[in-house]
Amino acid sequence: MWKSATRSLATAALVSAPKLQDVVIIGGGPAGLSLLAALKNSHKTKHLKCTLVEGSNLDPIRDFGMDPPENYTNRVVSLTPKSVEFMQEKIGSWDFINLDRIKFYDGIRAYDGQDNSSRISFDGTTTGSGVLAAMSENINIQSSLISKIEQLNDEIIDEEEDQPAIILDNTKVIDIEDPLNAQHTHSHSDLNEIDPSAGDEALDWPIIKLDNGEALQARLLVGADGYNSPVRKFARIESRGWQYDRWGVVGTIKMQFEDYRALGWQRFLSTGPLAILPLTDDNATFVWSSTPELAELLLKVDEVIFPHLLTAAMTLEEVDLQYIYKTLQNNPNDRSVLEDISWRLSKKDISDLEENYPLPVTELVPGSRARFPLKLSHADTYMAPRIALVGDAAHTIHPLAGQGLNMGQSDVGHLVQALEKGVDRGMDIGSTLVLENYVADAWPSNHMILGACDKLHKIFAVQWTPFVYLRGFGIKTLNSLGYVKDLMVQTISGK
Ligand SMILES: Cc1cc2nc3c(=O)[nH]c(=O)nc-3n(C[C@H](O)[C@H](O)[C@H](O)COP(=O)(O)OP(=O)(O)OC[C@H]3O[C@@H](n4cnc5c(N)ncnc54)[C@H](O)[C@@H]3O)c2cc1C
Structure with missing residues (x-):
């Protein structure tokens, strides 16, 4: 009797314990998918365990690659040559874009x-x-990114060495917890049951709760989750700006x-x-x-x-x-x-x-x-311990100069560069030491572009x-x- 109770408790611990990941990206918009594809296309970061969570159904985006509609869809962006080059050379997704x-x-x-x-x-x-x-x-860009991610997954020979990218769509993040402050902190032994290599360090990794009842725990949690970013709110990063x-x-x-x-x-x-x-x-x-x-x-x-x-x-x-x-x-x-x-x-x-x-x-x-609705917003910073923000989660801009998505691409480029540097130096990729490089590279130029577009609108x-x-x-x-x-x-x- 006592023995079976112990076993069922152990099973409950296994089921409820979150799955450990190196990088969890919330948001399957252009910024989130670009980050996942870029991380998996880099020989320095492709070994990282990465999961992307998206609340909506990505099937229409997947279908676009095979069967695009006759008329253009109405979400269209102007891509700078730098963004195109980034998708061609760093992400490799441009090969899958519908050039027609x-x-x-x-x-x-x-x-x-x-x-x-x-x-x-x-x-x-x-x-x-x-x-x-x-x-x-937008759908052409997103579809090409998903195709690139699928291609990289298909090419994996050794799943121990190169982790396939996981995309959980139709899955909403309903809560994010700081395990150090949470009431129901998972015990150290729970975490070790899932991944013994995690050791003590995983104790401060944020826990991401999904509406399917599962949970993830991330060494680095990236908010690519748009203007209302739940990740930004969890990290208590102030975002300033105004509605136009x-x-x-x-x-x-x-x-x-x-x-x-x-x-x-x-x-x-x-x-x-x-x-x-x-x-x-x-x-x-x-x-x-x-x-x-x-x-x-x-x-x-x-x-x-x-x-x-x-x-x-x-x-x-x-x-x-x-x-x-x-x-x-x-x-x-x-x-x-x-x-x-x-x-x-x-x-x-x-x-x-x-x-x-x-x-x-x-x-x-x-x-x-x-x-x-048009608005300007800029987060005070793009990082907190184990947190990074990219894309509209970090900034939204008046569309008069067509810069929003391009700024998100630039964020992704800078973040991947910072993470590659961290991996090269054997550092913890969720540490502020690694993420500070990202903010230093991305924030000032975004701030300048945001200010210039705002002034143009006002003038x-x-x-x-x-x-x-x-x-x-x-x-x-x-x-x-x-x-x-x-x-x-x-x-x-x-x-
Ligand atoms: C009228 C207009 C014209 C524009 N023109 C241009 C242009 O010419 N050039 C340009 O560069 N940019 C342009 N932009 C801006 C560009 O469209 C955006 O900057 C870009 O699409 C933002 O991408 P993102 O991936 O950062 O965010 P989003 O596309 O907002 O993606 C965020 C994702 O996060 C998901 N999400 C949020 N919360 C959760 C949750 N709790 N759980 C799971 N998933 C969640 C959402 O479902 C969403 O898919 C324009 C914008 C507008 C409004």
Whole structure:
């Protein structure tokens, strides 16, 4: 009787004891998957036991690789040459990207909504390749990363030496515990039952509780878990910033025909910047930063009117736009605005339109409109003992310069570099000594980019006429200073 009770207690200890891992990554977005793939693709870190936990179902992302939808999905990002190079050379996932759905583009034309003649252009000549950036769907990036991880797993011959990467999707992290402070701390002997090599050191590893009843314990816990990061909250890392009281309305559109110029266009309206960025063939995507009221309207406007509204917003005076918005506020299906827009456009100089504006938008892909709240946030640090943050868990940025995902890629690059250095020196990869290198490399440049984008948003939100003149003068002057523009392109493209 006593003997069987002892055995069942021992079994209970085994079942409830968390599984020890070197690295647990929470979040299967672009940042989390990039980190897992990069760690497994590095000969210095591939031996680490790594598990990624993602709350949502990743099957649609896996399926994208085999069977992509006909139309572009609406979450699209502009990748800098540095991010592309990182995926090509460090992660090796670019081999799995669906290149038919990637659009490399050569430059950006940006102009002031208050004064269309205040213009600035950025070109890819500075990056050395002639390419300024590459447009990609988020799902294409994530799918290529999963394929790379699967390939690396398939290549493993000795599972003792090279640990396969584990992805637990459809699995939510419901709690994170500090075992030193937790009420039900697992005893040392419990941990040794799972992995005798862990010894005393595992006692301070965070315990990650999953909604399937299982638990993991991590030498290093990485929060790649987005803006509301549970890991950041667990680590009590302060994140500062503000809501912009703006929404980013996005969607997929068709242009009149494929534009040989391969350019991105951005117009700084007083309600926020509107960007039209090229995809392959006649496809394009737009990001329209708008006030909450305008964003609501943009989602409601009739699908036949919407493409013409976009063309108008890239071209007409703001007073014209205010009039059109007002008509649509009264009735978002009022097709009389089509005639009105076309009449106002007919007053424009055709050669100016052809040269200095994007092609007319002809179609909105049905159901592709969506909106996202825009905010700035920056964590005070990206580390705590046994904790690191990457991607949106560490920072969120206004999309006007298309930097969010790129900053996440840069974080991953710096973190992997710090971990490789730690492994080389035989250090504990969860120790602050190792993680400090990561923060020192990643935080300052992110802070600079966050500050620059925030200032751009604020400068262009001002409508006060004397300031608008001053701004116009500043833009024109900057546009004539080739070396300053080159420096800006180099900073933003990471080249
Ligand atoms: C309108 C708009 C346009 C943008 N354009 C660009 C652009 O052109 N270029 C660019 O570089 N960036 C752009 N961005 C930013 C970019 O989309 C984000 O920075 C990027 O997708 C963030 O990736 P991430 O992996 O860090 O976070 P996320 O994609 O948010 O992933 C976090 C993951 O964590 C998971 N998770 C969270 N909590 C838990 C939990 N408790 N348990 C399990 N899983 C959990 C979530 O399910 C999610 O999958 C844009 C953003 C917006 C809103």
